[in-house]
Amino acid sequence: MFQLSEFLSPRPEPWWPLLRQVGVEHVVAVMRGAEQEQRMYAAVGGAAGTTSWAVGEEPWTEASLRADMELFATHGFTVAAIEDTAPMDAVRLGLPGRDEQIEHILTQVRAMGRLGIPVLCYNWMAFSSWARTRSAVPTRGGALVTGFRLSDTADLPPLTDPAGVTPDVLWDALAYFLDAVLPDAEEAGVRLALHPDDPPLPALRGVPRIISSLDAYRRLLRTSSSPSNAITFCQGNFALMTDDVPAAIRELGGSDAIAFVHFRDLRGRADDFVEAFHDDGQTDMGACLRAYRDVGFSGPLRPDHVPTLEGESNDRPGYGVLGRLFATGYIRGLQHAIYGRPGASPLAGTSTG
Numbered sequence: 001m002f003q004l005s006e007f008l009s010p011r012p013e014p015w016w017p018l019l020r021q022v023g024v025e026h027v028v029a030v031m032r033g034a035e036q037e038q039r040m041y042a043a044v045g046g047a048a049g050t051t052s053w054a055v056g057e058e059p060w061t062e063a064s065l066r067a068d069m070e071l072f073a074t075h076g077f078t079v080a081a082i083e084d085t086a087p088m089d090a091v092r093l094g095l096p097g098r099d100e101q102i103e104h105i106l107t108q109v110r111a112m113g114r115l116g117i118p119v120l121c122y123n124w125m126a127f128s129s130w131a132r133t134r135s136a137v138p139t140r141g142g143a144l145v146t147g148f149r150l151s152d153t154a155d156l157p158p159l160t161d162p163a164g165v166t167p168d169v170l171w172d173a174l175a176y177f178l179d180a181v182l183p184d185a186e187e188a189g190v191r192l193a194l195h196p197d198d199p200p201l202p203a204l205r206g207v208p209r210i211i212s213s214l215d216a217y218r219r220l221l222r223t224s225s226s227p228s229n230a231i232t233f234c235q236g237n238f239a240l241m242t243d244d245v246p247a248a249i250r251e252l253g254g255s256d257a258i259a260f261v262h263f264r265d266l267r268g269r270a271d272d273f274v275e276a277f278h279d280d281g282q283t284d285m286g287a288c289l290r291a292y293r294d295v296g297f298s299g300p301l302r303p304d305h306v307p308t309l310e311g312e313s314n315d316r317p318g319y320g321v322l323g324r325l326f327a328t329g330y331i332r333g334l335q336h337a338i339y340g341r342p343g344a345s346p347l348a349g350t351s352t353g
C-alpha cells in the first residue's frame with residue numbers, strides 16, 4: 001500500500017489539522033529556504049520563496065532535518081520523503097563548484113539515512129522548476145488552474161547562458177552526480193527519485209532539458225542498477241510523454257524503480273496544456289492506481305497541482321487548501337475501491353439491536 005502524503009514546508013499553518021482530519025498521516029517535506037522551497041510557487045508566478053534558515057544552520061543538516069521532523073510530528077505527521085535539495089545548479093550543468101554542492105547533497109542524504117527518511121526527490125531542471133505561462137486559467141465551475149503554451153515562451157529570455165549546455169553535457173553531469181552520491185545513498189538506505197522536467201520538452205527558453213521522455217528514464221535506469229537510483233513518477237508529466245500512463249507505471253514500477261508518486265492530471269500536449277481536477281483530466285486515474293497496486297508500489301504518493309477554488313487566494317498556484325482536500329478525498333475513494341477498505345466488514349456500522 002502506498003503512503004498517502006501531502007507536500008508541506010516546515011512552517012505550521014492553521015489549516016494543517018484539516019489534512020489530519022481527511023486522513024493524511026505522511027508528509028513530503030521541503031526544507032526551509034532551500035532550492036525547491038524558494039522555487040515552488042515563484043516558478044509559476046505565485047508568492048516568492050524565503051531564504052530564512054530557522055534553526056541557525058543550513059536546512060539540509062541532520063540538526064535542521066531533525067527539528068523539521070519533530071515539528072511535523074507534533075502536528076501528527078511522519079516525514080515519508082524530502083522533495084528538496086541544497087542548491088545544485090552547478091551540479092546539473094557540470095560547472096565549477098559542483099563538488100562543493102555535491103558535498104551538501106551527501107550531508108543531506110547521510111542525515112536522511114540516520115533519521116529514517118527513505119526518499120529524496122530531485123530534478124534536473126537547471127535555474128528553474130515547473131514552468132507555466134498562465135497561472136489562472138478557469139476550469140470547472142470557475143476554479144483556477146495553471147496552463148502552459150510553448151508559443152508564449154518565445155519572447156522570454158534564456159534561463160541561463162545556453163552556451164555549452166547540450167544534452168550530452170547534462171547527461172554527463174547527471175552520471176557524475178549519480179556516481180558521487182549513489183554509494184552513500186545506498187548505504188544510508190535513501191532512494192534518489194528523479195522528477196521529470198516539467199513540462200517534458202527537449203528544451204525550454206533556450207536551454208536543453210533531458211528528463212522529458214520514457215526513453216530518458218530507461219537511460220537513467222541503465223546508468224546504474226543501484227536500488228537507490230530511482231524515479232519520481234510525476235503522473236502529469238508522464239501523461240504528456242505517453243498515451244498509456246498505466247503501461248509506463250507497469251514498465252518502470254515492474255523493476256521497483258518508482259520510489260515516489262505525484263498523483264495529478266491535465267489536458268493537452270507537452271507544448272500546450274492546462275491542469276485539471278483529479279477527476280477531470282485525460283488520464284484514467286483508477287487504472288493508474290491499479291497499476292501501482294499490481295507492481296507493489298509502497299512509497300509515498302501525494303496529490304500534486306490542485307485547482308484554486310472559490311474564495312481562495314491564488315498566490316500559491318497549484319497548492320490551494322480546498323483543492324488539496326478534494327484531491328485527498330478522491331484518492332482515498334479510489335484507494336478503497338481498488339485496494340479494499342481496511343477493517344471494513346459487511347456488518348460494520350450496522351446495529352445488532
Ligand SMILES: O=C(O)[C@@H](O)[C@@H](O)[C@H](O)[C@H](O)CO
Nearest residue numbers: 036040083129130198234304
Ligand atoms: O512540476 C511538478 O510536477 C511538481 O511536482 C512541482 O510542482 C513541484 O511540486 C515543485 O517543483 C517543488 O518540488
